[in-house]
Every structure is written in structure tokens, then in C-alpha cells.
Amino acid sequence: MTDPGERLRSSLAADLPPAGAEFDSPIAMEAMRATRVLHAGEQDPFPPPGRIRVLTIANQKGGVGKTTSTVNLGVALSLFGLRVLVIDLDPQGNASTALGVEHVVGTPSVYDALVGEATLGEVTHPTTASPNLRCVPATIDLAGAEIELVSVVAREHRLRRAIEAHLHALPADERPHYVLIDCPPSLGLLTLNALVAGDEVLIPIQCEYYALEGLGQLLSNIELVRAHLNPGITVSTILLTMHDGRTKLADQVADEVRNHFGELVLSTVIPRNVRVSEAPGYGQSVLTYDPGSRGSTSYVEAARELAVRGAALQPLVPAQPSPAAAPPAAPPLNALVLGQSVATRTQEDS
Numbered sequence: 550m551t552d553p554g555e556r557l558r559s560s561l562a563a564d565l566p567p568a569g570a571e572f573d574s575p576i577a578m579e580a581m582r583a584t585r586v587l588h589a590g591e592q593d594p595f596p597p598p599g600r601i602r603v604l605t606i607a608n609q610k611g612g613v614g615k616t617t618s619t620v621n622l623g624v625a626l627s628l629f630g631l632r633v634l635v636i637d638l639d640p641q642g643n644a645s646t647a648l649g650v651e652h653v654v655g656t657p658s659v660y661d662a663l664v665g666e667a668t669l670g671e672v673t674h675p676t677t678a679s680p681n682l683r684c685v686p687a688t689i690d691l692a693g694a695e696i697e698l699v700s701v702v703a704r705e706h707r708l709r710r711a712i713e714a715h716l717h718a719l720p721a722d723e724r725p726h727y728v729l730i731d732c733p734p735s736l737g738l739l740t741l742n743a744l745v746a747g748d749e750v751l752i753p754i755q756c757e758y759y760a761l762e763g764l765g766q767l768l769s770n771i772e773l774v775r776a777h778l779n780p781g782i783t784v785s786t787i788l789l790t791m792h793d794g795r796t797k798l799a800d801q802v803a804d805e806v807r808n809h810f811g812e813l814v815l816s817t818v819i820p821r822n823v824r825v826s827e828a829p830g831y832g833q834s835v836l837t838y839d840p841g842s843r844g845s846t847s848y849v850e851a852a853r854e855l856a857v858r859g860a861a862l863q864p865l866v867p868a869q870p871s872p873a874a875a876p877p878a879a880p881p882l883n884a885l886v887l888g889q890s891v892a893t894r895t896q897e898d899s
């Protein structure tokens with residue numbers, strides 16, 4: 550498999566100055582790549598999607614790059630001209646941290662929107678990464694939401710309703726092109742809300758042993774959601790993350806994932822890159838922290854692929870907000886086998 554950094558280098562090299570010119574050094578090339586990322590707005594923007602894309606970034610396995618991918622894809626799309634809303638749906642609040650958005654207890658957050666105390670617009674914050682990128686942060690309050698929502702009517706539709714109402718309230722030219730929902734590492738009520746809210750699922754898969762373990766459970770849960778709660782949901786994108794080019798194993802996992810998922814897998818692979826892991830510590834994406842790094846340029850390429858695929862989608866048929874009292878054509882949540890059931894978790898937590 551072609552190394553993504555190599556592929557990117559060769560594509561960038563195509564319009565670099567000829568050998569011997571003053572830019573012909575690795576450092577100069579990196580500087581040039583950094584300039585391209587930083588001045589993304591002056592280059593050809595990414596094509597807008599044919600309809601608003603609500604992408605749920607999910608994988609119940611922890612630490613596979615869900616948050617990193619949500620944040621960096623979001624920043625890349627926004628730097629290249631698209632409007633993006635990142636919804637942090639993980640009580641850990643990692644996406645909020647990486648986007649430099651306050652998320653101490655008491656900050657207006659996604660929790661308030663889920664429990665119906667605020668609209669999504671009221672809890673949407675600007676980010677420093679780009680004026681095109683806004684974020685709904687998560688605070689630790691969200692940890693209680695799974696339990697608080699158990700007795701609420703249509704609890705699995707809360708996020709969808711909030712997003713629909715938000716999109717309808719915004720003037721067309723302010724609506725985000727992309728809504729990216731960062732899920733927690735579980736298949737509980739929060740992830741269920743995200744799967745009901747999304748049209749597409751993006752699954753990050755870490756190029757490591759055990760990467761595919763648990764994936765079957767995720768896919769069958771998505772099928773259950775599709776059958777009972779959200780007929781529109783599909784797995785549209787697989788992103789290979791943390792690829793370590795020095796190991797055979799990483800290539801084997803990548804090949805296996807490609808054999809299994811075919812064209813769903815983006816051809817760009819995100820390499821393991823220390824700059825990617827350092828960036829959140831500075832409240833930044835890797836694109837702003839070290840724009841010329843391989844982590845940064847790979848996320849730009851992955852976002853470009855995502856955008857090109859999105860441009861081919863059918864135009865949006867304006868969705869009407871679901872009637873508040875409409876009962877979901879589905880069995881009650883506790884009857885759905887979504888990993889650990891909410892009922893079980895409530896007992897354990899009490």
C-alpha cells in the first residue's frame with residue numbers, strides 16, 4: 550500500500566520548484582506545505598456537499614481516533630471554505646478541548662440541548678481555528694444525561710430534533726455544510742442519539758491488532774438503528790488512523806479493512822504522527838499547531854476526499870422537523886441491544 554505521506558509528497562512535489570531551486574530541501578518543502586494549509590482560503594475551496602451532511606463519528610472501541618478525526622477533518626473542511634459544526638457528544642469533552650472551547654461545568658453545552666433547556670444555537674460556540682467552524686461543547690454534565698433521559702419521551706431522538714430545529718432556524722447561507730458528531734467510546738444512549746441524528750456514519754479504524762474486533766457489534770447496532778429508528782443512516786466512510794509505516798501489521802490491518810469495506814475506505818490513511826497527539830494539549834488541531842506535519846497534510850487530504858464524495862450526493866430535500874409527539878416506529882430503547890443496555894447501566898451506577 551502506498552504510504553500516504555509519500556503520496557502527498559509526490560503530489561505536492563508535482564508543482565514544487567525544480568531541483569536546485571531554493572525550495573529544494575525537506576525543511577523548505579515542509580514550510581511550503583505549511584503555507585498551503587495555513588493559506589487554505591486562498592486556494593481552490595473544497596466543493597460543497599450536495600446536501601447538508603450529518604456525519605456521526607463512531608466506534609465503541611476507545612482511543613481509535615474518533616475525536617482527533619472529528620476535530621481535524623472539521624478544521625480542514627472549514628479552512629477550505631466549508632461551514633462546519635462539530636458537536637461534542639462525549640462527556641470527556643476532548644473535542645471541545647482540541648478546539649479551544651471552554652467546557653467547565655456550567656458552560657452552555659450539548660447537555661442543555663439534549664435535556665431541552667436550550668436550543669442548539671444557544672449552546673454553539675465560535676472556535677479560534679476558523680470563523681467557519683463552530684462547536685457545541687460537552688461538559689461532564691453529559692455523563693448524567695444517559696440516565697436522566699431514560700424516562701424522557703423519544704429519548705433517542707433528542708439530538709436529531711435539536712439539530713433539525715437548529716438547521717431550520719438558521720438562514721440558508723449560515724447553515725453548516727457539515728455537522729460532525731463526536732461519539733463517546735460506548736454504545737449507550739448518547740451514541741444512539743448520534744446514530745439517530747446522523748445520515749452517515751464515519752468509522753475511524755486504528756491500524757492495530759484487534760482493530761476489527763467489536764466492529765461487527767457496531768455494524769449490527771447501526772443495522773438495528775436503521776431498521777427501527779433512522780432508516781436514512783448508512784456507513785459511508787471508513788478512515789484508517791494511526792498507521793505506523795514501520796510495521797507490517799499496520800499494512801495488514803489496512804489491507805484487511807479495504808478487503809472488507811472496499812470503497813467505503815478513504816484512500817488517504819492517517820499516519821501515526823506525534824504532532825497530532827501534541828496539538829490538543831495546546832487547544833489546537835494539528836492543522837493549526839503544525840500545518841506542515843504529515844498528520845496535518847493527511848487530514849487535509851482525507852477531508853478533500855470526504856468533500857469530493859459529498860459533492861456527488863443528491864441535493865437536500867428539505868426535511869421537516871419531526872413532530873414532537875410522533876412515537877418512534879421502534880421498540881423501546883431498552884429492548885434494543887445496544888451494547889450494555891441503559892437499564893443495566895442505571896442499576897450499576899446507582
Ligand SMILES: Nc1ncnc2c1ncn2[C@@H]1O[C@H](COP(=O)(O)OP(=O)(O)OP(=O)(O)O)[C@@H](O)[C@H]1O
Pocket residue numbers: 610611612613614615616617618639643732733734790791792819820821822823825826827829844
Ligand atoms: N494520527 C495520530 N498520531 C499520533 N497520535 C494520535 C493520532 N491520532 C490520535 N492520536 C492520539 O491517540 C489518542 C486517542 O485518540 P482520540 O482521542 O482521537 O481517540 P478516541 O477514539 O476519540 O478516544 P475515546 O474513545 O477515548 O473518545 C489521543 O491521545 C490522540 O492524541
Ligand SMILES: [Mg+2]
Pocket residue numbers: 615616617639643731732733
Ligand atoms: Mg474521543
